[in-house]
Amino acid sequence: MPHSLVINLTPVSTISPNYLNGRHIHALFLTLVSHVDQQLGNSLHHPQSDKAFSLSPLQITRKNGNHHNLKWTHHKSIAPGTSCWFRVSLLDDTLFSQLTQLWLNLNPNQPWHLGSADLQITSILGTPQSTQPWANAYPYQQLYEQASSTERTFKFIFATPTAFRQGKYDTPLPTPESVFKSLLTRWNKYSPIQITDLSIDSIFPSFFDIKTEIVTDSRSKFIGCVGNVEYRLLGQVDSLQIKYFNVLANYALYSGIGRKTTMGMGMTRRVNSE
Secondary structure, three states, rough: OOEEEEEEEOOOOOOOOOHHHHHHHHHHEEEEEHHOOOOHHHHHHHHOOOOOOEEEEOOOOOOOOOOOOOOOOOOOOEEEOOOEEEEEEOOOHHHHHHOOOHHHHOOOOOOOEEOOEEEEEEEEEEEOOOOEOEEEEEOOOHHHHHHOOOOOOOEEEEEEEEOEOOOOOOEEEOOOOHHHHHHHHHHHHHOOOOOOOOOHHHHEEEEEEEEEEEOOOOOOOOEEEEEEEEEEEOOOOHHHHHHHHHHHHHHHHOOOOOOOOHHOOOEEEEEOOO
């Protein structure tokens, strides 16, 4: 069952912008994992390991509850006492169960670290919230069974920069083929229900409002797209194919799309077409 967990935290000391990139959030997550299972933490740290998770960059909680536009780069320090959060999605039931002790025995007084800053984790959300659309959990079987077999429109928010591998290089253009093949690969890797013969030739972009953004740190530069894209199935498409596309679109919340999802990139979710 895929889980999208929102971890709420409060810094006890100032967090420098130098420690607010995806690489350091990735390190914080692995520290949390190692706290309950050192061997699992070491395994996930290995470059060739199966990365059955995705992360978001660290976010400052907004009073207006707007979680559509996320931050992936911080130019200012985050002051002590600021309410923050980041999202962890787990795509494999085994991984979630291995971390059960972390979720059940959360100690708000346990110090965690992001760079030189001390943090307190205040809560973990795993179910839908009116003010937090990034928290949810749904069994693969239900994701499949409850997906529509008639809805032909799919609107996504690319909330953090998203790019796709094309040969030796990355491309930030979210073509229907790139988006749905990314989702299909992750679905078939972690779901017990396989989707075969997806009719990519039937889906086309019908609306887009996107721009490119550059994410840089001391090691690399990443160019991805952010914004809104709507895709639509055109022509004669049978109900099973329509269902497949709806399954994958709904799965985007958990899997992320494209490259570097374990570093906070490709954070995407489906929204109502209205």
